[in-house]
Amino acid sequence: MKQRIPPPQAQQLWQDYRTGDIYALANLMQAYYTDLYNWGLRFCDESEIVRDCLQELFLTLWQKQATIGEVDDVAAYLFKTVKNHLLMEFRKKSFLHTLGLTDEHYSLEVEFSADFRQVEEEHETYRLRQLEQLLNQLPDRQREIIYLRFYQNLDFDQIAEIMQIGKQPVYNLLHKAIKHLREYALLTLSWALLGWNSFFAAFFAD
């Protein structure tokens, strides 16, 4: 169950931090730690590196305390900054940097792992596994948006800021992904009804 601090409280803590209240910053760190840690792991699967990155992030924020401005949304800002930091680290170390590739090219480690509680019927379990598989085959950008929306529970504005694209493109990409899932799922349903279950499963496993 994902419960974050309400936006007005987060904004207030941000204001307090800007006036020099380190406890406010520490409060923000505590409130968002688990989510930012999980988010960090999408870009780098080493726990130590992600933790170090969070340290550096908050220390930098503290250093910039007097000069940093307002932010529209504290959560979106933090998520975006974590992503940028980790990608920068990753690029420095990787070959991509020397190739001068832009930040369009990064790989997102998101593996969807369905929530099987409250799903008892076998055909539904089967369906759920299929959806899981389909999700994991989607393009990176779509998976990123799905992760931010359905795992991190962020809204479209926040996602748009984190991904540095417009709100409408976010919506469209998400809509496209879900439509794709729906079409395949219903397709399976009709195959299943025709008794082509196992055939389809094998086909799908490719």
Add this chain to the structure above:
Amino acid sequence: MKNFEQYNVEDFVLNKDFQDWVQGNSRNGDFWLAFVQQHPELSETIRLAELVIRAMQVQPNAVSDKIIREDINRFMNRAQAVSVETDQRTHYLKNWGNSLAYRAAAVISLLGLLFTAVWFYNSPKVANLSSPLSSYILPLASPAALAETVNSTNRPLRLVLSDNSLVILSPNSSLKYAPHFTTTERRVYLTGEAQFNVVKKTIPFKVYAGGLVTQVLGTSFVVRAYEQDAKATVQVRSGRVSVYKMNPISAQDETVPSNLDATAIILTPNQMAVYERADSRLLKSITAEPIVLQPEAIEFDFTETPLPAVLRQLERAYGIHFQFDEEALQGCQITASLSNETMYEKLTILCKLVGGSYEVVDGQVIIHAGNCR
């Protein structure tokens, strides 16, 4: 704008309310359950939408409270500036410690009440005297550290802070404070109990105690936050204070209800805030011994006075809001002399006279009518 009957799978999946319901975060559970029952033709669409949402989960990679605590500690220590100065008169303290008096599973306390606290500032800024942060640093750029006064006697101890505010520290209590308050904030840290008479200034005065922050401009109040108590309280004698919890709601603890009040509560005289540490609840109540705010103006001798008038008099006297059904109580006549009783005693007597009852809810008194006709 479609309505729900025309929704397809994508529409349901993209609906935030629906998503919240499937993921168990909803306050509208009843709505969707009813909807599903009323629209059996949509049941397959809805079921598929549910499955899609359930598929979109990720392994949580739980990071334990312990690790979070360690990492935050590490951050605080590194953010800290530097040296320790010792002085004969007051005891300067250095390390920021982490005092976890509460259940670790629930709230992580960031304030080291038992141990020492430090005053942070950013070392690169020390050299730059034109920086706006210089208000944090004493003019000669010596690091501002906190002084501490401990009352280990068994009588109250008076102390005066640099703004002339008076603190009466109860036995077994201690107060940490900056020897000279800054121009942006007057902050103190309390363990135990103290009465504060704060000098009114535009700079807010904040008391950090037991997971609560009490903020005032200038007024008189008592904060009670002993380590071993399950509750911390703030009682207001005069003025207004705002009280809020120091920590945000615990994101990891699933037993914490989602409708926790996340905003500050304002207390007026005779009101009290009670903070239940174990489940991090902040409630408004009435002080144990409400005082009559303007004794000269109030009479407590009643002869065949209707109860509503009596209650209004009490409201004026104590500055506390009373809620009652004016019409229902109009027929209850009171003849009594209540000058010498405490507020609660007065209420008990009145309720007995009319066969009713009262309860204190959220800093107000609610009277339940009896049958006095």
